[in-house]
Amino acid sequence: MATRVRKFRVDGTAARLARHLLDADVEQLVRFSCIGDEVTLDIPDTHFHVHLRESEDSFQLHFRMTHDGPAKARSWSRRLPVSAGLPGIARCIAGDVRTMARELAPLTAAAGV
Numbered sequence: 001m002a003t004r005v006r007k008f009r010v011d012g013t014a015a016r017l018a019r020h021l022l023d024a025d026v027e028q029l030v031r032f033s034c035i036g037d038e039v040t041l042d043i044p045d046t047h048f049h050v051h052l053r054e055s056e057d058s059f060q061l062h063f064r065m066t067h068d069g070p071a072k073a074r075s076w077s078r079r080l081p082v083s084a085g086l087p088g089i090a091r092c093i094a095g096d097v098r099t100m101a102r103e104l105a106p107l108t109a110a111a112g113v
Contacts, residue, residue, distance in 0.1 A: 020090035
């Protein structure tokens with residue numbers, strides 16, 4: 001029986017961002033996905049969802065973070081110039097994920113998660 005291959009279209013900022021996120025070297029990255037204008041990243045016990053919006057002169061990144069431990073969900077936004085390009089966006093996302101992981105480490109250790 002022949003395998004049926006379905007054609008699909010990959011577009012959106014997030015799809016083009018995937019390779020740059022891999023190059024950004026996010027520590028403890030469990031999985032990530034880039035679909036349309038949405039990026040999700042998982043590190044142990046923490047989930048990040050990033051919505052990307054592109055305008056004429058800037059990218060707006062809206063982050064949502066949820067934690068399996070005692071930390072409450074958080075959200076924040078960043079605006080980057082278009083000139084930062086996809087590598088700049090990936091570095092920003094990776095930097096925020098690393099910062100949150102450092103901030104959550106004492107809570108995780110104290111809760112025994």
